[in-house]
Amino acid sequence: MRAEWLPVLMQGSFSEIYIVDCVGLGFIQTNQAAQKNLRYTCEELSTLSMPEVVRGISLDELERILHSLHSGERAFAEIETVHARKDGSNYPIELRLFYCASGDKPVYIAIGNDLSARHASATALSHSEARFRAIVSNTPGLVYQFLQRQDGSIAFPYLSDGCHALLGLSAERLQADSSLFLELILPEDRQSYLDSMQVSASSMKAWNWEGRLWIEKWHDIKWINLRSTPRALPGQGVQWEGIMTNITESKQEQAEIKCSRAQLAELSAHVETVKENERTRIAREIHDDLGGNLTAIKMALALLKKRLPDDAALTEKTAYVDSLVDRTIESIHRITVDLRPGILDFGIVAAIDWQAKEFEKQLGIHCTFLSSKKEIALHPDQATALFRIFQEALTNIGKHAAATQVSVRLTRTNRSVRLEVVDNGKGIDATDRMKPKSFGIRGMVERASALGGQLSVSNAANGGTEVSLRIPLSP
Numbered sequence: 001m002r003a004e005w006l007p008v009l010m011q012g013s014f015s016e017i018y019i020v021d022c023v024g025l026g027f028i029q030t031n032q033a034a035q036k037n038l039r040y041t042c043e044e045l046s047t048l049s050m051p052e053v054v055r056g057i058s059l060d061e062l063e064r065i066l067h068s069l070h071s072g073e074r075a076f077a078e079i080e081t082v083h084a085r086k087d088g089s090n091y092p093i094e095l096r097l098f099y100c101a102s103g104d105k106p107v108y109i110a111i112g113n114d115l116s117a118r119h120a121s122a123t124a125l126s127h128s129e130a131r132f133r134a135i136v137s138n139t140p141g142l143v144y145q146f147l148q149r150q151d152g153s154i155a156f157p158y159l160s161d162g163c164h165a166l167l168g169l170s171a172e173r174l175q176a177d178s179s180l181f182l183e184l185i186l187p188e189d190r191q192s193y194l195d196s197m198q199v200s201a202s203s204m205k206a207w208n209w210e211g212r213l214w215i216e217k218w219h220d221i222k223w224i225n226l227r228s229t230p231r232a233l234p235g236q237g238v239q240w241e242g243i244m245t246n247i248t249e250s251k252q253e254q255a256e257i258k259c260s261r262a263q264l265a266e267l268s269a270h271v272e273t274v275k276e277n278e279r280t281r282i283a284r285e286i287h288d289d290l291g292g293n294l295t296a297i298k299m300a301l302a303l304l305k306k307r308l309p310d311d312a313a314l315t316e317k318t319a320y321v322d323s324l325v326d327r328t329i330e331s332i333h334r335i336t337v338d339l340r341p342g343i344l345d346f347g348i349v350a351a352i353d354w355q356a357k358e359f360e361k362q363l364g365i366h367c368t369f370l371s372s373k374k375e376i377a378l379h380p381d382q383a384t385a386l387f388r389i390f391q392e393a394l395t396n397i398g399k400h401a402a403a404t405q406v407s408v409r410l411t412r413t414n415r416s417v418r419l420e421v422v423d424n425g426k427g428i429d430a431t432d433r434m435k436p437k438s439f440g441i442r443g444m445v446e447r448a449s450a451l452g453g454q455l456s457v458s459n460a461a462n463g464g465t466e467v468s469l470r471i472p473l474s475p
Contacts, residue, residue, distance in 0.1 A: 016093070016112040018050070021105075022070065025050040028107060037114055039086040050110070055090060056081030066108060069099035080115065091116050141245035142166045146228065148201060149237040154178045157239070166224070166246055168217035184213040186221070201238045204230050210247065223251040269450030276340070276384050283339035291332055298325045341387070347375050348383045349410065352390055352419075356408055359394045365403060367394075371410040376417060379474045385447045386419060386471060389455070392444050393421045393467045401425025401465060412473075416453075419469040427459045444469075 010017055016034035018027055026049045035042055038053065051059050057079060065077045077097045082090045092115035100107050136143045137160075145158040155178050159171035167174065167184060174180055185193055189211035200207035209226045228242020305318045336342075343351045349371045360367040378386065390408075397403055403425030411418045441457055444467070448455035453471035460466040 013111075016110075016114070018110040018112070020050050020108040020110060022066075022099075022107060025066075025108075034112070037085070037091065038083060044086070050108075053083050054081050054095075055084045056092075065097065066099075069097060069108065070106075072099075083112075092119050136160045136162075139243065141243050143243050144228075144241075146240045146242075147233070147237060148197070148239075150235075156181075166222075166244060167213065168215040184215070186212045186214055200228075200230050200240070204232065204238075206230075207240055207242065221248075222246055223248045265446070265449055268446050272385070272447060272450060273381060276381075279339040283336040286332055286336050286339075291329065291336075294325055294329050294332065298322065298329075301325065344380075344383060344387060348378050348386060348417075349374060349376055351383070351387050352408065352410055355387070355390060355394065356406075359398070359406070363398050365397070365406055367406040367408065369408040369410070373412050376410065376412045378417065378471075382417075382451055382471055382474065385451055386417065386469065389444045389447055389467075389469055390419060390421065392440050396440055397421075397423050397425065397465075400428075403464060414473075416470050416472045419467075419471075421467040422460050422464060424460075424462070424464040427463060428457060428465045 010029075010031045013031060014033055016037055017031040018034055019029040020026070021028055026047075027045045030042060030045045035045060038045065040048070051062060054062060065079065068074055069077060075098075078094065079097070080092065080094050083093050084090055093112045094115055095110050095112045098109045098111075100109055139160075139162070142162040142165075143158075143160040144156060144163075147155045147157055149155070156171075156175050159174060161171070163169060163171040163174060167181070169180060169184075182190065182193070193209055193211055196207060196209045199205075207226065207228045207230060211224065211226075213222045213224055214220075215222055223246070225245050225247045226242065227245075228240035230238050230240050233239050301318065301322055305315075305322070308314050308318060341351060341354070343354045352371070353369050356367045356369040359365065394406070397406060401423045403423035405424045407420075407422045409418075409420045411420075444457075445455050448469055448471065451471050453469060455467070455469045457465065457467050
């Protein structure tokens with residue numbers, strides 16, 4: 001190396017460089033990096049010795065290290081210590097020390113790098129890791145990293161302490177044999193797990209999966225929810241970071257709610273059946289007993305009328321009683337029809353047609369009815385429920401719709417019967433459908449659900465309201 005290169009290397013280096021006298025350990029020469037970091041001028045440093053700047057090591061230890069260099073015991077020495085600046089502040093530094101026997105005045109050469117940035121980064125990383133561990137330790141479930149390599153093999157680079165509590169396996173064991181996780185998944189749920197993983201890997205979208213695990217340690221089945229975000233690792237594969245949580249309790253609650261709703265639907269259907277049976281019984285008794293008695297009274301009254309003397313007052317009274325009996329017979333007929341329309345005995349098509357005409361006659365709202373077939377055979381319970389829903393739909397139109405026209409269509413397919421009731425009124429708001437006291441709509445929905453059907457109430461395409469009912473046919 002040429003001598004003229006040395007000043008350039010000395011002053012152009014980012015590292016601190018010190019030339020130290022072997023006898024008094026004074027600084028013979030320092031570069032700009034050293035002067036800048038220590039905040040001394042070159043002249044000020046020439047009056048100082050190495051022990052006055054190096055504070056992180058005792059003088060005896062420093063001399064022992066320098067002696068090992070001077071004696072040739074080692075070619076160089078590395079130490080981490082602290083330098084003291086002119087203003088009294090300190091900073092960490094790593095030094096590499098050499099002994100140079102140049103002519104009659106040997107020297108030590110010290111090359112140093114400021115460790116402040118490295119220590120600050122390490123401190124920040126330590127704090128970040130501490131925060132991460134605190135968050136993970138207070139997160140319910142298992143925080144994990146899952147890697148699918150390019151060759152299809154898998155690994156768990158990271159598993160939190162919640163691994164054992166959730167899976168019954170230690171993190172170390174699962175990391176040693178990552179295939180154990182797939183073995184925990186119940187056979188009937190494995191394919192959905194693998195499919196969802198491949199979809200996430202190919203689309204690079206979030207992986208969200210729910211499934212059941214068999215925990216051998218506790219001989220128990222757990223429902224877990226897996227949520228994670230994928231990212232591609234060049235040359236390695238796809239890695240997900242996410243969390244697994246135990247959702248067994250939530251699933252049990254959902255099952256209980258579903259069971260409770262099913263029981264409630266069965267109870268509601270039973271109540272409706274009992275109500276219809278009771279209505280039929282009452283209607284029959286009113287028709288047979290009261291109707292028969294009133295007919296006998298009317299016949300007796302007609303006979304009595306013929307035998308009465310020619311008295312105007314008695315004739316008027318007889319005519320009044322006769323008209324009263326007629327009105328009572330009409331009331332009984334109306335009540336029995338409301339309780340259980342006898343028209344249902346002629347089939348659902350005839351019953352719907354009759355009710356549509358009665359609605360038009362009573363309220364003056366034009367009502368058209370079309371059926372895909374002249375006769376549609378239904379189980380009596382289905383026919384009654386469909387007819388009651390139709391009655392309630394017409395009642396709602398009469399009360400709220402302000403309509404002038406109603407269109408009714410009854411359609412039978414191979415598997416179901418569909419009823420559509422459309423009016424040209426003012427329509428219905430979503431808030432009205434959700435009102436707590438919308439018992440009419442709620443009752444229609446419950447009747448439909450009890451028969452395994454579906455009912456919807458929505459705004460019609462051309463204005464007004466559409467009630468659509470679908471009931472599956474009994475096998």
